[in-house]
Amino acid sequence: MSADPVALTRALVRCPSVTPAEGGALDALEAVLRPAGFAVDRITFSEPGTPDVENLYARIGTEAPYLLFAGHTDVVPPGDAAAWRHDPFAGEIAGGELYGRGAVDMKGGIACFLAAVLDHLAANGGKPQGSVGFLITGDEEGPSVNGTVKVLEWVHARGERFDHCIVGEPSNPQALGDMIKIGRRGSLSAIVTVEGRQGHVAYPDRAANPIPVLLDILARLTERPLDAGNAHFQPSNLAITSVDVGNAATNVIPQTATGRFNIRFNDEHTLDGLKAWIEGVAAAAARPGITATVTWARGNSQSFITKPGPFVAMVSEAIAEITGRQPELSTSGGTSDARFIKDYCPVIEFGLVGQTMHAVDERVPVADLMALTAIYRRIIDRYFAG
Numbered sequence: 476m477s478a479d480p481v482a483l484t485r486a487l488v489r490c491p492s493v494t495p496a497e498g499g500a501l502d503a504l505e506a507v508l509r510p511a512g513f514a515v516d517r518i519t520f521s522e523p524g525t526p527d528v529e530n531l532y533a534r535i536g537t538e539a540p541y542l543l544f545a546g547h548t549d550v551v552p553p554g555d556a557a558a559w560r561h562d563p564f565a566g567e568i569a570g571g572e573l574y575g576r577g578a579v580d581m582k583g584g585i586a587c588f589l590a591a592v593l594d595h596l597a598a599n600g601g602k603p604q605g606s607v608g609f610l611i612t613g614d615e616e617g618p619s620v621n622g623t624v625k626v627l628e629w630v631h632a633r634g635e636r637f638d639h640c641i642v643g644e645p646s647n648p649q650a651l652g653d654m655i656k657i658g659r660r661g662s663l664s665a666i667v668t669v670e671g672r673q674g675h676v677a678y679p680d681r682a683a684n685p686i687p688v689l690l691d692i693l694a695r696l697t698e699r700p701l702d703a704g705n706a707h708f709q710p711s712n713l714a715i716t717s718v719d720v721g722n723a724a725t726n727v728i729p730q731t732a733t734g735r736f737n738i739r740f741n742d743e744h745t746l747d748g749l750k751a752w753i754e755g756v757a758a759a760a761a762r763p764g765i766t767a768t769v770t771w772a773r774g775n776s777q778s779f780i781t782k783p784g785p786f787v788a789m790v791s792e793a794i795a796e797i798t799g800r801q802p803e804l805s806t807s808g809g810t811s812d813a814r815f816i817k818d819y820c821p822v823i824e825f826g827l828v829g830q831t832m833h834a835v836d837e838r839v840p841v842a843d844l845m846a847l848t849a850i851y852r853r854i855i856d857r858y859f860a861g
């Protein structure tokens with residue numbers, strides 16, 4: 476691998492690292508980072524009930540300021556490979572675009588930052604005026620249990636401290652330079668289990684049907700908007716994701732009904748406040764002989780925002796200089812591993828254009844790879860120029 480972001484992206488796309496498989500992607504990064512002078516650690520974390528996950532942490536320099544780049548080499552499955560114009564793991568270039576799973580989300584972003592760092596080091600005697608690090612996980616598209624969150628704890632326990640972090644997720648909706656993510660809404664996933672008593676549909680007095688209670692709970696939770704949004708965040712929303720009864724019979728009232736939902740919430744709410752509200756609604760809907768209990772999924776997170784300041788201004792300026800666009804500072808969309816990093820240092824997200832992420836024919840214009848590398852290079856140069 477070289478400092479060419481296109482060759483780096485191709486090499487990474489050719490690694491079939493469908494989450495949680497490493498697929499050779501971390502090996503490929505290590506093979507470039509070590510000769511460039513980075514100290515590289517490969518760390519595997521495990522936890523019962525979740526897949527083992529390989530992660531990579533690399534650092535060059537021992538001094539402050541410390542600029543960390545964070546990302547993931549795991550990718551979502553390609554789906555039906557035959558539906559793709561080009562093999563999702565071949566890294567083909569056609570019509571000026573590089574095709575493949577992970578091209579924008581986010582092997583391309585990693586390749587651009589790596590190429591930019593190598594160029595910066597080559598122009599500065601092989602060492603930064605501070606430290607540059609890579610925190611690369613294989614668990615962003617998976618449960619997010621054995622990835623970034625644990626690597627951060629591991630690095631912190633060694634006494635290392637970051638000053639700023641850039642996450643290379645595809646932050647731009649339409650064109651490179653559109654948007655920097657300076658925060659994210661929180662995420663809360665819940666499971667409501669309603670237990671009644673099974674019985675014959677013709678003798679409902681002998682049974683206790685959990686389904687109307689579950690429907691009542693879900694209706695109460697969705698009857699009004701959670702808020703109208705505010706200057707920093709879009710409105711919160713609650714999406715019902717599943718209603719499960721598993722009853723194939725037409726003449727049986729079932730014992731149990733389960734509902735699942737996810738709330739994406741802004742800073743008008745807290746995790747604890749939402750949990751108390753949901754538990755209150757569930758308790759109020761219970762009826763004689765019917766109970767409703769709520770359990771919480773893993774990985775729930777608060778909303779956060781990185782207040783604009785000199786770092787965000789410097790990044791915005793670099794983007795505007797290369798692309799001619801003044802990036803919007805936004806907290807829109809889903810969540811990311813920045814939700815873990817924000818506990819350690821100010822974090823922003825800037826990467827490629829996300830239009831084709833997770834889709835068939837995921838692809839990135841070669842011109843975008845060159846432009847993003849130029850942006851990252853300018854950011855790194857300015858960061859270490861003080």
Ligand SMILES: N[C@@H](CCC[C@H](NC(=O)CCC(=O)O)C(=O)O)C(=O)O
Pocket residue numbers: 615616617618619644645774807808809810811
């Ligand atoms: N699998 C993890 C994390 C899920 C993160 C996911 N993020 C995106 O889809 C990014 C989209 C965007 O940039 O707007 C999400 O929001 O669900 C887990 O579930 O813990």
Ligand SMILES: [Zn+2]
Pocket residue numbers: 547580581615644645
């Ligand atoms: Zn991603």
Ligand SMILES: [Zn+2]
Pocket residue numbers: 551580616832833
């Ligand atoms: Zn993704």
